[in-house]
Amino acid sequence: MVLLNHHASHNTALDAVDAEALGGDAAQRVAAFLAWRDPHAETPLAALPDLAAALGVAALHVKDEGKRLGLGSFKALGGAYAVVLLVLEEATRQLGRPVALEELHSPAVRAIAAGLVFACATDGNHGRSVAQGAQLVGARAVIFVHALVSQNRIDAIARFGAEVRRVDGNYDESVDEATRVATREGWIPVSDTSWPGYERIPLMVMQGYTAMIHESLQRLDAPPTHVFVQAGVGGVAAAVAGHLALRFGDRRPVFVVVEPQSAACILEAARTGVPSRIPHEAPTVMAMLECCEASPVAWRVLSRVADGFMTVADEEAVAVMNRLARPVGNDPAIVAGESGGAGLAGLVQVAGNPALRAQLGLNAAARVLVFNTEGATDPARYLELVGLAAA
Secondary structure: OEEEOOOOOOOOOOOHHHHHHHOHHHHHHHHHHHHHOOOOOOOOEEEOHHHHHHHOOOEEEEEEHHHOOOOOEHHHHOHHHHHHHHHHHHHHHHHOOOOOHHHOOOHHHHHHHOOOEEEEEEOOHHHHHHHHHHHHHOOEEEEEEEOOOOHHHHHHHHOOOOEEEEEOOOHHHHHHHHHHHHHHHOOEEOOOOOEOOEOHHHHHHHHHHHHHHHHHHHHOOOOOOEEEEEOOOOHHHHHHHHHHHHHHHHHOOEEEEEEEHHHOHHHHHHHHOOOOOOOOOOOOOOHHHOOOOOOHHHHHHHHHHOOEEEEEOHHHHHHHHHHHHOOOOOOOOOOOOOOOOHHHHHHHHHHOOHHHHHHHOOOOOOEEEEEEOEOOOOHHHHHHHHOOOOO
16 A cells, blocks of 8 residues: 655755755765765665566666665664764864864864763664764763664674663653653753754754765666655655755655554654654564654655655565565675665565556656665574575
8 A cells, every 4th residue: 555645746845954954965064974984985776677677667776775884774874973963063162163073083072072972762773873973982872772672783782882771662662761861861862753842963863864865866877766765763764855855856756655564653644644653563573663653854854755655564574685685687685684675675565566556657667766774783683584694
């Protein structure tokens, strides 16, 4: 099922604050940050012509974020980037002059960073990014994880020197607890979701994500006609959709948001017109997308520029993991985690349904872009679901 967004218009403008955060100038600032990171390499953009032919489209490209900055996830782009921006802002305030990125390792800036504590809630990947960012600048990080986060993911966060605190309940309840404790302790919350009165930092996180689409567009011979992106609270989907809308205007690609069936908070916002917390259902294998409340900032963007909203079942996500691990023909193999291939699972579902193809204009001339948002960030789980050695 695809819920079309009849309120979306190819002429709809974003709010000024969203346009500033997600446009071309912002993407260039993110690129400068990535150039400063050591080591950093642009992630691969893989062409899958044999799978494209099987799906009845002209071209299919997968941007593989499983190789991003040693964290194995697109989240490496967001949390760490926001931490660095916040340290530069605080150093500018305390030193009374503009502080440049190149000064982050100076004694004066390191001393300021050492007095800062950054906190967030996470399913795993965002927390690792915040922890890595704090380690880069010499700050402290306290990461809150909910009851279903695996020990492997917790260990991966702790390796960056962060303190990890377990919270009873689900992801949204861990967000509540991280916010409560950070407010009490005077820490800086670096959340990838927003709420009333707290939008600026989540927009920083989303700005970091624009690197994925900025790099992709530089490598593609022609712009995509269709883009499928998975969503948890909606930040990465909104970052990609917003950047595309700002860059292409009324020529932008058809954009589809893909969520797990049991955690479709963006789809619910599309049904009702407002983001609200949905009941927590059975856990999904797509744990990084298991969120029960859409980020209002992300929804503000998606409500204007997303063309469709859909869900995929756990078995569809696992089938895509296996299909990417064991490619047909000469397509390259791609290691996709449980949530990483959800966007591609959405494309596969639409491609196999003539009515959905017609709804979204997915024809034989379509050029489709999807994102592998995570690799085998939990290798044991990957082996269980795919049965291959994790790359």
